[in-house]
Amino acid sequence: MAEVTLTHVQKIYGGDVTAVQDANLTINDKEFVVLVGPSGCGKSTTLRMIAGLEDITAGEIHIDGTRINDVPPKDRDIAMVFQNYALYPHKNVYKNMSFGLEMRRFPKDEIDKRVREAADILGITDLLHRRPKALSGGQRQRVAVGRAIVRKPKVFLFDEPLSNLDAKLRVQMRAEISKLHRRLEATMVYVTHDQVEAMTMGDRIVVMLDGLIQQVAAPLELYRRPANTFVATFIGSPPMNLLQGALAFVDGALCFVTPEQGTCLKVSEEQGAVLADFAGKPVDLGIRPEDLSVASRSDTSNGGTLEADVEVVEPMGAETYVYLSVAGQALTARIHDQTPPIVGARLRLNANTPCFHFFDPDSGKAIR
Amino acid sequence: MERARKILIYGFLIGWLFAVALPMGWVLLNSLRSSQEFVQNPFGMPWLIGGIPADGLLEHDEIEEALRLSEVTPLDSIPHKKLAWLAEHFEEIDTDNNGALNAGTEFGDSPSTLDAKMIAIIEKAASRPLARSNAVENYRKAWVESHFSRFFFNSLWVTFWSLLGTLSLASMAAYVLARFEFRGSHVLFLFFVSGMMIPAQLLLTPVFFEFSWFSEVGTQLLQPFGLRFQLYDSHFGLIILYIALSLPFTILVLTGFFKSLPGALREAAILDGCNEYRVFWHVMLPLAKPGLITAGIFNFLGIWNEYIFALVFVNTPELKTLPLGLASVSIQAQYKTDFGLMFAGLVIVVVPTLLVYVLLQRRLTEGITMGALKG
Numbered sequence: 001m002a003e004v005t006l007t008h009v010q011k012i013y014g015g016d017v018t019a020v021q022d023a024n025l026t027i028n029d030k031e032f033v034v035l036v037g038p039s040g041c042g043k044s045t046t047l048r049m050i051a052g053l054e055d056i057t058a059g060e061i062h063i064d065g066t067r068i069n070d071v072p073p074k075d076r077d078i079a080m081v082f083q084n085y086a087l088y089p090h091k092n093v094y095k096n097m098s099f100g101l102e103m104r105r106f107p108k109d110e111i112d113k114r115v116r117e118a119a120d121i122l123g124i125t126d127l128l129h130r131r132p133k134a135l136s137g138g139q140r141q142r143v144a145v146g147r148a149i150v151r152k153p154k155v156f157l158f159d160e161p162l163s164n165l166d167a168k169l170r171v172q173m174r175a176e177i178s179k180l181h182r183r184l185e186a187t188m189v190y191v192t193h194d195q196v197e198a199m200t201m202g203d204r205i206v207v208m209l210d211g212l213i214q215q216v217a218a219p220l221e222l223y224r225r226p227a228n229t230f231v232a233t234f235i236g237s238p239p240m241n242l243l244q245g246a247l248a249f250v251d252g253a254l255c256f257v258t259p260e261q262g263t264c265l266k267v268s269e270e271q272g273a274v275l276a277d278f279a280g281k282p283v284d285l286g287i288r289p290e291d292l293s294v295a296s297r298s299d300t301s302n303g304g305t306l307e308a309d310v311e312v313v314e315p316m317g318a319e320t321y322v323y324l325s326v327a328g329q330a331l332t333a334r335i336h337d338q339t340p341p342i343v344g345a346r347l348r349l350n351a352n353t354p355c356f357h358f359f360d361p362d363s364g365k366a367i368r
Numbered sequence: 369m370e371r372a373r374k375i376l377i378y379g380f381l382i383g384w385l386f387a388v389a390l391p392m393g394w395v396l397l398n399s400l401r402s403s404q405e406f407v408q409n410p411f412g413m414p415w416l417i418g419g420i421p422a423d424g425l426l427e428h429d430e431i432e433e434a435l436r437l438s439e440v441t442p443l444d445s446i447p448h449k450k451l452a453w454l455a456e457h458f459e460e461i462d463t464d465n466n467g468a469l470n471a472g473t474e475f476g477d478s479p480s481t482l483d484a485k486m487i488a489i490i491e492k493a494a495s496r497p498l499a500r501s502n503a504v505e506n507y508r509k510a511w512v513e514s515h516f517s518r519f520f521f522n523s524l525w526v527t528f529w530s531l532l533g534t535l536s537l538a539s540m541a542a543y544v545l546a547r548f549e550f551r552g553s554h555v556l557f558l559f560f561v562s563g564m565m566i567p568a569q570l571l572l573t574p575v576f577f578e579f580s581w582f583s584e585v586g587t588q589l590l591q592p593f594g595l596r597f598q599l600y601d602s603h604f605g606l607i608i609l610y611i612a613l614s615l616p617f618t619i620l621v622l623t624g625f626f627k628s629l630p631g632a633l634r635e636a637a638i639l640d641g642c643n644e645y646r647v648f649w650h651v652m653l654p655l656a657k658p659g660l661i662t663a664g665i666f667n668f669l670g671i672w673n674e675y676i677f678a679l680v681f682v683n684t685p686e687l688k689t690l691p692l693g694l695a696s697v698s699i700q701a702q703y704k705t706d707f708g709l710m711f712a713g714l715v716i717v718v719v720p721t722l723l724v725y726v727l728l729q730r731r732l733t734e735g736i737t738m739g740a741l742k743g
Contacts, residue, residue, distance in 0.1 A: 051635075051639060052639075053635050053638070053639075073638050073639050074638060074639065074640075074641040074642070074643075078639070079639065080635075080636070080639050082632045082635070082636060083632075084630065084632055086630065086632035086633050086635065086636035087636075088633065088636075088637075088651055088655075089655060090654045090655055090657075099637075099640050099650070100639075100640035100641055103640055103641035103642055103646065103650075104641045147636075147640075
């Protein structure tokens with residue numbers, strides 16, 4: 001029904017500041033796509049170009065096969081939810097939601113029907129006659145979403161809609177927006193800087209940095225097979241550990257060796273086949289915190305262990321984050337042991353070798 | 369310490385209150401009293417009126433009536449001051465008094481008859497209590513006889529259209545200057561605002577010539593349609609002038625206001641299907657209401673009380689505004705000493721501004737701080 005395609009889209013501000021360079025992306029019908037990245041990465045600009053709030057410097061955007069570069073925003077059949085809600089302070093909730101329909105000259109009873117329907121979906125029927133000032137943050141958020149729903153647009157655009165809410169409400173609204181997506185079966189593009197939101201809500205995630213799309217993939221794919229060090233460290237909390245070192249053959253087996261000797265981690269066989277060419281070359285090793293576990297004293301396992309000094313311990317209840325240092329490099333482990341380690345102790349860690357990620361230290365790209 | 373500070377602050381505020389409220393109250397009270405009462409005691413109350421006090425002046429028509437009653441020479445031939453003096457020293461007048469004799473000779477009457485007549489007149493006048501002036505009388509005189517009704521509606525008319533013109537033009541200009549960057553937008557803003565740096569008095573002469581030139585050209589252009597285009601001595605010209613004078617300040621205030629409104633609202637409205645004009649009309653203008661009210665009040669006060677330009681550019685009595693009317697009454701008052709009338713006129717001028725202040729003062733302070741903090 002509504003497919004959004006970006007082809008070689010570029011945005012340059014004032015002739016020299018490049019906000020988005022060469023973005024290529026296809027958002028399928030009924031798909032929930034999340035654009036994620038740190039601030040200034042161009043995700044919002046991309047969204048605003050789809051909305052028509054920013055000119056497109058180069059490239060083309062199509063919605064449903066129609067080129068919309070020169071179509072004014074109001075004729076693009078899109079609706080947007082803003083970060084600060086952008087509710088009209090002088091209109092009550094009903095009027096806020098009906099305004100877009102009124103401007104499009106919908107008949108009165110149709111407007112009424114749609115507003116009440118949307119209010120019902122969002123559970124804000126009781127609030128219809130209140131002004132935005134008299135609403136809580138969560139309620140305002142709902143009204144902002146309601147204003148988008150009543151229009152029944154082809155594409156919904158969300159620009160960091162939850163970042164003004166407190167943590168608890170954010171989790172709740174996150175689930176509600178996901179539910180809404182399934183219910184409305186609409187194409188949604190969602191911008192956030194919060195990787196948790198991205199992981200939990202998106203059908204697919206677009207990771208951006210410095211105006212460039214780094215990787216487009218489903219959440220778990222992104223988590224398991226990050227395309228580069230940026231994606232690897234950006235997705236996941238606590239972030240993936242990156243250890244600098246080199247690959248070398250030790251006793252006939254390909255191993256990852258840290259610069260200051262002492263740590264030698266064996267590479268699994270499947271990966272070894274790909275990595276053989278890199279033997280003797282420097283690489284970055286990526287290990288997820290959960291792929292590290294405390295080795296028992298008797299354990300002299302095959303994969304190899306590393307010794308690290310405990311610096312900070314953060315008990316979370318179900319698990320414990322342990323911040324360590326190994327040969328001068330920082331390392332985080334996520335362990336499930338009942339008794340957390342003591343700060344200052346030296347810990348022996350087992351690494352889950354099949355889950356290693358290797359990156360080219362120069363380009364940052366994953367070696368596969 | 370805290371206590372001392374409070375006392376200081378409240379003392380200052382109470383002092384200020386008196387400084388402001390006393391003259392106002394004084395004007396209001398005296399507008400309810402006759403000139404005679406005012407002269408007797410400028411700080412008297414309207415309800416404290418008795419007969420003629422020993423040192424009072426006699427009302428003109430009262431003496432006239434007294435004279436008519438006693439069938440003596442017409443009043444015009446008697447110097448007013450002398451009568452007053454006589455009245456003042458009524459108790460002391462003696463038939464043999466030299467002063468009275470001298471006064472009498474001026475009347476060309478025999479002193480004794482004069483004294484007798486004089487005494488009769490003054491007794492008559494003094495026996496009648498000084499008529500308490502009707503509280504409404506001064507206002508009636510001002511409103512009807514001194515044409516304040518006319519001036520009032522002239523002022524209302526001129527102020528209304530000037531405000532409407534100023535606010536609509538300034539809000540549009542300010543919105544664009546606040547929200548859109550274009551080549552020369554800063555220069556344009558400075559140009560508008562620099563209008564505040566020119567003392568208005570300097571404009572009198574050039575505007576006078578501009579008006580006559582424009583009127584000439586305009587009349588020539590409109591001649592085929594049988595219309596006349598007049599800026600000088602017309603409300604239209606005055607309104608144009610007031611709008612021009614009010615624009616710089618108003619644009620400055622409103623630009624600050626529009627800048628303080630979140631820009632996302634414009635984007636939301638655009639996605640809701642508005643074009644720029646509708647964004648302005650449906651979203652931005654309603655939100656700028658506190659700013660519009662602030663600017664409106666300041667301009668109202670300025671235009672309502674404006675004197676110099678009205679004086680120079682309006683000649684026809686029927687077109688005069690309230691400040692001009694008040695001035696003409698006070699000029700007449702030099703000859704007629706009708707203080708009551710003058711005070712009533714003053715109240716008529718002041719009350720609307722006072723009303724505007726009282727009704728909108730909360731909005732006004734709100735508006736000032738909003739502009740100041742976010743603008």
